[in-house]
Amino acid sequence: MAEKVAEREILLEGVDLLSFYGVGNANIQLLREAYPALKLVARGSSIKAVGDPQAIESLYRLIETMVQEVRRHGRLPEERVRELVGRSREGEAPPPLEYAPILRTVSGQWVTPRTEGQRQLAEAIETHDITFAVGPAGTGKTYTAVAFAVRALRERQIRKIILTRPAVEAGENLGFLPGDLREKVAPYLRPLYDSLEEMLSSEKLQQLLEQGIIEIAPLAYMRGRTLNDAFIILDEAQNATRLQMKMFLTRFGHRSRIVITGDLSQIDLPRPENSGLLHAIQLLEGVPGIAVVRLTETDIVRHPLVSEIVRLYEADASRAARPSS
Structure with missing residues (x-):
């Protein structure tokens, strides 16, 4: 039986795209690495995802969180995206936006x-x-x-x-x-x-x-x-x-x-x-x-x-x- 394949277009509304995508589209590359089974096509203010429906739903929730962070803070550093990806994989909710982390220490905290x-x-x-x-x-x-x-x-x-x-x-x-x-x-x-x-x-x-x-x-x-x-x-x-x-x-x-x-x-x-x-x-x-x-x-x-x-x-x-x- 063939695996179920879904397709979804995720709109990036009301967000600074340069901040969202990161320098050299680094943040999108992190998403591709986190969801290797999905085909991601990013064009302007939309990201199209093709693949497993559950993975697409997980990706959608992650992108929604990323969009909220850019709206609030005007920035989305790579290290923050890495943390959000890690929490998404483990099924954890990200920390509240108002307590967003500043940076990671040498010890990893x-x-x-x-x-x-x-x-x-x-x-x-x-x-x-x-x-x-x-x-x-x-x-x-x-x-x-x-x-x-x-x-x-x-x-x-x-x-x-x-x-x-x-x-x-x-x-x-x-x-x-x-x-x-x-x-x-x-x-x-x-x-x-x-x-x-x-x-x-x-x-x-x-x-x-x-x-x-x-x-x-x-x-x-x-x-x-x-x-x-x-x-x-x-x-x-x-x-x-x-x-x-x-x-x-x-x-x-x-x-x-x-x-x-x-x-x-x-x-x-x-x-x-x-x-x-x-x-x-x-x-x-x-x-x-x-x-x-x-x-x-x-x-x-x-x-x-x-x-x-x-x-x-x-x-x-x-x-x-x-x-x-």
Whole structure:
């Protein structure tokens, strides 16, 4: 008895075709590899599938999901299509669109927003030129920003990643440490390396650092530069002064994106009111193209105890700030 053969035309309505098909039609090639028994003909805004009816139905559901993702995010990277194909084969539903993954780490895990606050942060970074992310430790501010930077570099949206921090002495005296300024501030830049090492192989990271495609430097090294075609992350920004913050923001060049992260409860400046992060948010919030995302202890994704520790310290600080009767 002959196998049943069906034919179906799948229309791609209301979607950017270049984003859907991918560079060099890479996404369609992935579909062909995933459904080798089907004959797929892609022309303009339609895909014709011929073959097993059940396989065609599976393909239809997968394409429908892909179309929704392009409509929402305006993009559909190959790695996301690979994940959707894998889930389709295993009969799993894709994760909700609002929690779409950012990229895959070296270990194979997907970096995905895990809380509502992180989802808001991811959406802000995708849709704004400058994003301020403020909140306590453990909320994924820097990690999320680095993930977006690495993804942008992989997809050739940018040519350079710049990660920077103010070289503030958090209770320690840098002057007594050996080496030049870069060597002195290296311990303070270590968290940025930690994030990068989860998303790039050691060899690739070292290569990009040596080529200057990824640059990790103290904030003082940004003076006098114009940063075009770059993804720039200012970490621990609560410790930048007002003048430093103005200097940093005016480095912003064409086709670049900036993410500024910080925790306003951890200001190490002699006069906390001089925090450039605090001042910049007060000054710039509401300006078109600039987003401010506030994360809380409910967005902490480290050990559960971290949320409780943060909550108790914040409560203690509030009590201490109250005037005595």
